[in-house]
Amino acid sequence: MSGKDEAELSRLLRAAIAGDERAYADFLHRIAALVRGFVRRKIVQGGVDPEDVVQETLLAIHVKRHTWRQDAPVLPWIYAIARFKLIDAFRRRGRRIEIDVDDIAETFAEPETETVSERDINRALGGLPPAQRSVVSAVSVEGCSIGETAAKFGISETAVRVSLHRGLAAIARRFGRE
Amino acid sequence: MRTDDLIKALDADASSKAMPLRSAWWLAAGAAVVVAAIVFLLTIGPRPDFMVAAHTMRFLSKFVFTIVLAISAFALVRALSTPGAATGRAMAGMVAAPLLVAAAVVLELFAVPEADWGTRLVGSNMMICMTFIPLIGIGPLAIFLWMLRYGAPTRPVLAGAVAGLLAGGLAATFYAAHCFDDSPLFVATWYTIAIAALALLGALGGRFFVRW
Numbered sequence: 403m404s405g406k407d408e409a410e411l412s413r414l415l416r417a418a419i420a421g422d423e424r425a426y427a428d429f430l431h432r433i434a435a436l437v438r439g440f441v442r443r444k445i446v447q448g449g450v451d452p453e454d455v456v457q458e459t460l461l462a463i464h465v466k467r468h469t470w471r472q473d474a475p476v477l478p479w480i481y482a483i484a485r486f487k488l489i490d491a492f493r494r495r496g497r498r499i500e501i502d503v504d505d506i507a508e509t510f511a512e513p514e515t516e517t518v519s520e521r522d523i524n525r526a527l528g529g530l531p532p533a534q535r536s537v538v539s540a541v542s543v544e545g546c547s548i549g550e551t552a553a554k555f556g557i558s559e560t561a562v563r564v565s566l567h568r569g570l571a572a573i574a575r576r577f578g579r580e
Numbered sequence: 581m582r583t584d585d586l587i588k589a590l591d592a593d594a595s596s597k598a599m600p601l602r603s604a605w606w607l608a609a610g611a612a613v614v615v616a617a618i619v620f621l622l623t624i625g626p627r628p629d630f631m632v633a634a635h636t637m638r639f640l641s642k643f644v645f646t647i648v649l650a651i652s653a654f655a656l657v658r659a660l661s662t663p664g665a666a667t668g669r670a671m672a673g674m675v676a677a678p679l680l681v682a683a684a685v686v687l688e689l690f691a692v693p694e695a696d697w698g699t700r701l702v703g704s705n706m707m708i709c710m711t712f713i714p715l716i717g718i719g720p721l722a723i724f725l726w727m728l729r730y731g732a733p734t735r736p737v738l739a740g741a742v743a744g745l746l747a748g749g750l751a752a753t754f755y756a757a758h759c760f761d762d763s764p765l766f767v768a769t770w771y772t773i774a775i776a777a778l779a780l781l782g783a784l785g786g787r788f789f790v791r792w
Contacts, residue, residue: 419594419595420595422594423591423594426591426594427591431587434583460587460590461590462732464590464593465792466663466732468600471601474664474665475664478664479663479665480664481664483732483734486663486732486734527581541588541589542585542589543581543585545585545588563592563593566592570589570590570593574792575791
């Protein structure tokens with residue numbers, strides 16, 4: 403089972419790196435499910451939202467896919483990244499709980515602004531330059547293709563790809579930083 | 581943003597033009613050698629009797645230590661920059677250089693009368709050694725730390741320290757061509773201190789600079 407997963411996932415990621423978007427979508431959906439299971443098993447007490455860790459892991463896998471040796475097994479590589487991001491999330495949470503003391507006053511003043519379901523990724527997205535932010539939002543949340551996004555903003559497809567690429571890299575860097 | 585939406589964005593950015601990490605490490609190693617060579621030649625340069633010295637065991641042994649250190653550190657830092665890569669063998673390889681130095685020290689203690697141990701150890705270049713090994717190594721260290729950022733080390737502090745050992749081994753290889761103190765007693769003391777300083781700097785770089 404795991405051996406079959408391994409071979410299939412390696413094949414998909416190799417195809418994706420070569421530019422096969424369908425293979426990449428398939429790969430990412432499977433990885434998301436695997437990592438979600440892994441993270442949920444590891445997070446027993448609250449404080450860390452499993453889905454934030456799933457998203458952060460997916461972004462890290464994306465921006466670091468050149469670190470996978472194409473002749474090496476892909477599952478140990480994926481789990482090593484997931485574990486690293488999970489530990490990072492715990493560490494950050496620990497730090498944030500200390501900082502949260504300062505935020506209590508604000509929470510008491512305006513309890514309705516509390517946004518429990520807001521994802522870390524939205525904060526990272528919000529910190530992008532406007533051009534990158536609108537391209538990333540169009541492709542992700544609105545589900546536009548590269549061509550549709552280019553038409554929508556009146557820019558070239560190349561410019562859309564560049565903005566998307568830089569925007570995703572910046573989100574991966576900023577994830578939960580501030 | 582939902583995870584499915586994120587996947588749409590990642591998917592549209594599927595093809596990767598980034599250089600594979602393994603090739604990038606070789607490129608970085610080449611660049612680091614060039615940088616170290618330039619700094620070395622512009623500052624202290626090789627000793628005038630280099631060709632004569634190259635016939636003596638003590639002179640040559642210095643290169644064996646430093647090159648073995650650099651090669652083992654290179655293997656380890658590459659593994660440490662790749663998530664999930666096995667590091668056990670490369671980690672074990674790191675004892676090779678210290679063992680060689682220890683063996684040479686023992687031989688030297690047998691070969692040299694006790695009265696001379698002190699002068700051999702102190703030598704005449706310890707300040708130059710402790711200045712120029714870090715000075716030659718700092719450029720390569722910056723390159724290697726940048727490589728760790730390009731990679732994905734899950735133990736960044738350790739990876740940074742090993743990057744420092746690699747920069748130290750490389751810098752010491754050049755410095756050894758300049759230094760007149762060929763005794764293993766000198767090498768085991770002052771080279772070690774200078775290389776350890778680079779390893780410490782690398783660990784700090786790993787802690788604060790290598791985030792991903």
